[in-house]
Amino acid sequence: MNIKEIRKDFPILRKKKIIYLDNAATSLTPNLVIDKMIEYYKEYRSNIGRGIYELSQLATTEYEKAKATIQNFIRAKSSSEIITTKNATEGINIIANGLKWKKEDNIISTVLEHHSNYLPWIRIRNKYKVGLEIIYPDYNGKFNINDFEDKINENTKIVSITHLSNVIGNLVPIDKIVKIAHDYGAMVLIDGAQSVPHLGINVNKIDCDFLVFSGHKMCGPTGIGILYIKKELQEKIEPLNIGGGSIKRVEKDNFEFLLNSNKFEAGTPPIAQLIGLGEAIKYLQSIGLENIANHDISLIHKVYDCLSQIKDIEIYGGNLKNRIGIISFNIKGVIPHDLALSLDISSNICIRSGFLCAEPLIKNIFKAPNGVIRLSTYLYNNEREIDVFLENILKIAG
Ligand SMILES: Cc1ncc(COP(=O)(O)O)c(C=O)c1O
Structure with missing residues (x-):
């Protein structure tokens, strides 16, 4: 992987003197993705799936091509399993609110989750009085798989x-976890917001029922997420929105849903954003997902090797086995927000601080009352940036 060349693809890295290490929040966007979206606006700006005129056909073709790219990327069986959403959060909410709940139903989730995969289930529990079992990882964030066996029924x-x-x-x-769940007839939703940008996923192999991820964390634009729903389950889910484009037949008093992804995409979808995401995926594939993951692993190793030598630093999550692209820590006596601000002021380092939308984990497992500092890498980060970050940390904690 030629990081020097890759960096040239990202205009913001040329314009701004930033060290961007907040990739778990959102990634930067390469020229190619920006250009593809501009192409839509300049050359075939029209609605999709509606007009029979050429311009609309052109936009529809580009939209469908992007869906096919995404389908192949996650190895879905059909592009009608690929549903556009605003982001990963929306996908989870569509499933939580679209399932039909009975009082005796039970949900399993965990304390490791982002709020977006935690709060929708709390709300369903409160609204329908169903059961919600929350599984706790250990101090290193690892699960005991038997806990899933114990809680499931x-x-x-x-x-x-x-x-x-x-x-x-x-x-x-x-x-x-999918195997255990399916043995009991339970469905499984995978939150791939962090994994898909670094590793991709094979839904066919994993056999999950639902998958969500966000385009903006994988070099795509904001405003586009993907919800995968296994074809045979689509009938069971009530869509969140209903309206134009999602209906097969409408009479004066009734209607019939389309039986494909359009059922969940009422109204005009994020056309430019989906086309942009298709381009982002092709870009990541051209570099190689495995190469990107290995690069992230090696940068995080460098950070870990340095920080783990410092007495006053506590790194969360244990050793680096099976960890990719993210490291969170605290320096004794230093408030995370103060540290993030000082790194920005001194060296234009962009990193995240606080509870990272994971308060249950950070408060209950890591017992960090002011949150943590998180560094997260992606394909364009280089060793020099990590060195600058570490020099700054050593000045404070070394
Ligand atoms: C694991 C995880 N799930 C869900 C989300 C929510 O993603 P979005 O804000 O794009 O909906 C995030 C965002 O950081 C995340 O890290």
Whole structure:
């Protein structure tokens, strides 16, 4: 991987003297993605799936091509399993609110989750009085798989779990969890917001029922997320919105839903954004997802090797086995927000501080009352940036 060349693809890195290490929040956008969206606005700006005129056909073709790219990327069986959303959060909410709940139903989720995969289930529990079992990882963020076996039963309707933690970057053994859930007839939603940008995913192999991820964390534009719903489950889910484009037949008093992804995409979808995301995926594939993951692993190792030598630094998440692209820590006596601000002021370093939308984890497991500092890398980060970051940390904590 030629990082020097890759960096040239990202205009913001040329314009601004930043060291961008907040990739778990959102990634930067390469020229190619920006250009593809401009192409839509300049050359075939029209609605999709509606007009029979040429311009609309052109936009529809580009939109469908992007969907096919995404379908192949996650190895879905059909492009009608690929549903556009605003972001990963919206995808989770569509599933939580679209399932039909009975009082005896039960949900399983975990304390490792981002709020977006935690709060929708709390709300469903409160609204429908269903059960919600929350599984706790250990201090290093690892699960005891037996805890899933213990909590699951025939009433478990869904297990909703992250593939990669946004706080400590550890991979969760979702294949084992899917197997346990399916043995009990439960469905599984995988939150791939952090894993898909670094590793991709094969939904066919993992056999999950639902998957969500966000375009903006993988070099795509903001305003586009993907929700994968296994074809045979699409009938069971009530869409969040209803309106134009989602209906097969409308009479004066009734209607019939389309039986494909359009059922969940009422109204004009994020056309430019989806086309942009398709381009972002092709870009990541051209570099190689495995290369990107290995690069992130090596940068995080460098950070870990340095920080773990310092007495006053506590790194969360244990050793680096099965961890990718993310490291969170605290310096004794230093407030995370103060540190983030001082790194920005001194060296234009952009990193995240606080609770990272994971308060249950950071408060209950890591017991960090002011949150943590998180550094997260991506394909354009280089060793020099990590060195500058570490020099700054050593000045404060060394
Ligand atoms: C693990 C995880 N899930 C869900 C989300 C929510 O993503 P979005 O804000 O794009 O909806 C995030 C965002 O940081 C995340 O890290």
